[in-house]
Amino acid sequence: MRTTQQINVTMSQMADQKASILMGATFVVFTISVGQATRGDFPYALMVLAVSAFLSALFAIAAVLPSFRPPRALASDKDNVLFFGVFAAMLYMTTRRIAYVVGALLLLAIGAYVAYKAFGHVRVRVTNWSDPWKDPLGKGMQPIQGWYALGSGGIGGTGLGLGHPGIIPDAATDFIFAAIGEELGFVGTMGVVAAFMLLIGSAFRIAIDAARPFAKLFAAGIATIIALQTFLILGGVLRVIPLTGITLPFVSYGGSSLVANFALLAILLRISDDNAIAQGTP
Numbered sequence: 001m002r003t004t005q006q007i008n009v010t011m012s013q014m015a016d017q018k019a020s021i022l023m024g025a026t027f028v029v030f031t032i033s034v035g036q037a038t039r040g041d042f043p044y045a046l047m048v049l050a051v052s053a054f055l056s057a058l059f060a061i062a063a064v065l066p067s068f069r070p071p072r073a074l075a076s077d078k079d080n081v082l083f084f085g086v087f088a089a090m091l092y093m094t095t096r097r098i099a100y101v102v103g104a105l106l107l108l109a110i111g112a113y114v115a116y117k118a119f120g121h122v123r124v125r126v127t128n129w130s131d132p133w134k135d136p137l138g139k140g141m142q143p144i145q146g147w148y149a150l151g152s153g154g155i156g157g158t159g160l161g162l163g164h165p166g167i168i169p170d171a172a173t174d175f176i177f178a179a180i181g182e183e184l185g186f187v188g189t190m191g192v193v194a195a196f197m198l199l200i201g202s203a204f205r206i207a208i209d210a211a212r213p214f215a216k217l218f219a220a221g222i223a224t225i226i227a228l229q230t231f232l233i234l235g236g237v238l239r240v241i242p243l244t245g246i247t248l249p250f251v252s253y254g255g256s257s258l259v260a261n262f263a264l265l266a267i268l269l270r271i272s273d274d275n276a277i278a279q280g281t282p
Contacts, residue, residue: 081244082228084108089224090217129242142169146178146237150189157185172253174245177237192251193234200227203268209275219271222264 088104091097115122124139132140145168152158165171165179172179181189203223210216229249236243247257 081232085228086221086224090221093220125242129239142175146175149178149182153182153185155186157183157188159183173247174243175237176248176252177234196230206268206272206275210271211278215271219268222268225264
């Protein structure tokens with residue numbers, strides 16, 4: 001028979017799955033609604049506003065009632081920032097209105113404040129970002145060891161396989177970029193950044209060449225997802241922004257993240273193939 005703890009874990013996992021499905025459905029509905037808005041059909045946009053209002057109300061309740069605990073997937077700062085950034089970028093690319101960018105930045109500031117007050121792990125991330133030396137042997141150990149690894153790498157690095165990534169907590173996921181910097185140095189890290197810039201630039205080129213509005217918007221959204229993922233994790237490792245724990249696409253360890261990114265890459269290739277057929281090029 002199952003114990004009470006096992007049942008609670010199972011129920012928590014089911015809640016996380018439902019929240020993840022809700023986020024994915026929101027992305028699909030948002031993409032379709034923006035595509036319809038370009039044709040003058042705005043009711044779909046109201047659907048997205050309703051979903052956004054629901055999520056905002058959920059976080060507001062969490063901030064007011066400490067006993068209220070939403071599913072972990074909804075409380076995940078990395079997923080929320082990623083989805084919000086993609087939504088805002090796609091709105092701007094569709095409408096070309098700078099007001100959406102300003103509004104998105106304001107909402108981001110409000111959401112960051114609410115998340116800081118509502119969720120303890122967000123406060124921990126901000127503290128580790130501002131002053132990790134408050135707990136150098138505990139929660140601040142990860143960023144400190146990551147910076148030491150980047151610094152010890154120098155220009156050319158210690159050599160492939162000659163570093164000590166095991167000293168960095170979660171080096172295979174959160175701080176894989178620091179491990180690369182230690183073994184391959186400044187040259188290796190710039191090579192990784194250049195590779196991502198080429199990938200993101202190619203994705204936006206595919207979006208520009210797409211003939212159908214939906215395909216154009218879809219490709220641009222995928223390019224934005226990869227760009228935001230890369231910025232969030234590299235910015236967190238380099239202390240530009242607080243660490244969100246998101247994976248570095250195609251580099252960090254993680255089966256589900258790797259499969260999802262390759263699925264996005266496959267969609268980009270399909271859109272690129274359609275573009276080539278439409279242009280009459282092999």
